[in-house]
Amino acid sequence: MANLDSELFVIVFGIVVWVLEFAWDNQYWFHLATLGVPAGGSILLAVASVLQLRPDDRVTLSHGVFLSTLGVMFYLSLYWLVQGAVTATPLGRRLVVNYSLTRADVTEISHKVVSCIEGLLSCLAGAIVVLYSCSRDPLRASHFVSEAYAWFSISYFFCDLWMQYKVFSEDKIEEALLTRNLMHLADPLTPRAYIRGPPFLYYCRADPLTVIHHLVLGSFVSRMIVYLRGSHGDCLFGFLYLMELSTPFVSLRGIYRRLRMRYSRAYLANVLAMMVTFFICRVVSLPYVCLVYYNVIHMPYFKGVQSLPNDCKLVVTLMLVPQLVWFYKMVRGYLRLSREAEARRGQLAALETKVCRHQPIAVHCQTKGV
Numbered sequence: 001m002a003n004l005d006s007e008l009f010v011i012v013f014g015i016v017v018w019v020l021e022f023a024w025d026n027q028y029w030f031h032l033a034t035l036g037v038p039a040g041g042s043i044l045l046a047v048a049s050v051l052q053l054r055p056d057d058r059v060t061l062s063h064g065v066f067l068s069t070l071g072v073m074f075y076l077s078l079y080w081l082v083q084g085a086v087t088a089t090p091l092g093r094r095l096v097v098n099y100s101l102t103r104a105d106v107t108e109i110s111h112k113v114v115s116c117i118e119g120l121l122s123c124l125a126g127a128i129v130v131l132y133s134c135s136r137d138p139l140r141a142s143h144f145v146s147e148a149y150a151w152f153s154i155s156y157f158f159c160d161l162w163m164q165y166k167v168f169s170e171d172k173i174e175e176a177l178l179t180r181n182l183m184h185l186a187d188p189l190t191p192r193a194y195i196r197g198p199p200f201l202y203y204c205r206a207d208p209l210t211v212i213h214h215l216v217l218g219s220f221v222s223r224m225i226v227y228l229r230g231s232h233g234d235c236l237f238g239f240l241y242l243m244e245l246s247t248p249f250v251s252l253r254g255i256y257r258r259l260r261m262r263y264s265r266a267y268l269a270n271v272l273a274m275m276v277t278f279f280i281c282r283v284v285s286l287p288y289v290c291l292v293y294y295n296v297i298h299m300p301y302f303k304g305v306q307s308l309p310n311d312c313k314l315v316v317t318l319m320l321v322p323q324l325v326w327f328y329k330m331v332r333g334y335l336r337l338s339r340e341a342e343a344r345r346g347q348l349a350a351l352e353t354k355v356c357r358h359q360p361i362a363v364h365c366q367t368k369g370v
Contacts, residue, residue: 119247126241
């Protein structure tokens with residue numbers, strides 16, 4: 001047994017030494033490890049800290065602050081990790097060169113990857129809460145995941161607001177570089193001196209709807225799940241987490257756009273899926289949650305809406321109005337994009353036909369599909 005233990009120790013020690021040597025020889029892996037450890041460690045530590053709870057346990061204030069701190073570490077480390085993977089690894093560098101990505105492109109792609117992962121985590125938390133609570137007592141049954149993820153995701157809304165500001169800032173810097181014929185400084189693989197972007201207050205004035213949306217969700221709605229729900233259960237609050245089901249499609253749309261794939265069929269299919277999930281999870285879900293609640297208490301729908309406290313009506317309105325505005329913009333953008341994509345395909349087909357007519361060999365045109 002002693003010999004077996006010593007052999008296992010030698011094997012593990014050898015693997016650790018090999019990994020360290022590989023990371024040192026390939027500095028980009030060492031760079032990614034310094035970001036991947038806090039990103040992976042924070043989410044694992046958060047999960048480990050809540051697995052010891054029973055389903056109906058409440059999350060204490062100190063535990064909640066601990067989860068929020070881990071959330072900040074996770075989302076920011078993940079954001080910088082994606083940026084490092086794009087700019088430091090050989091695969092990422094090829095991606096930058098093949099798609100002619102700028103710093104603004106890399107910044108938004110990093111932001112969208114983080115948003116996509118947060119949406120998946122939110123849907124996972126919502127599915128756990130809804131499946132557990134709604135199948136028991138929709139008004140009283142609770143699950144610790146509801147509070148735990150509320151504390152963890154509080155940090156996301158503020159981190160996401162900062163990441164959106166960084167994307168806005170890089171876009172403005174790129175516009176300034178373009179006017180001065182300094183676009184080589186927009187290359188993410190080219191070192192550049194520090195260039196100051198617009199201040200955060202300028203971004204707040206440019207996109208107040210997004211700022212208000214993040215502040216409301218990050219400050220009030222999350223606190224409502226933690227503190228203001230009283231003795232109510234988590235069935236209804238679980239649907240709030242499921243609203244993020246459309247986020248991965250929204251994020252993929254931004255990534256496709258930065259990769260110059262705006263008129264591809266994959267982009268159009270993704271936008272259509274985004275519209276469907278957005279309408280179901282962000283527009284229909286709020287009235288549906290109210291319907292579930294009023295059916296449980298045996299109250300007519302419109303009478304129940306009128307009986308809601310004014311602060312609840314205000315919160316629902318602040319949550320629903322931006323969703324309606326964004327959905328309207330999505331539909332209008334999809335219709336315009338479909339027309340542009342169809343016109344673009346027609347122009348390419350006409351150009352291809354014109355080229356083939358001047359070819360001396362007809363077989364060449366047949367291979368083109370003309």
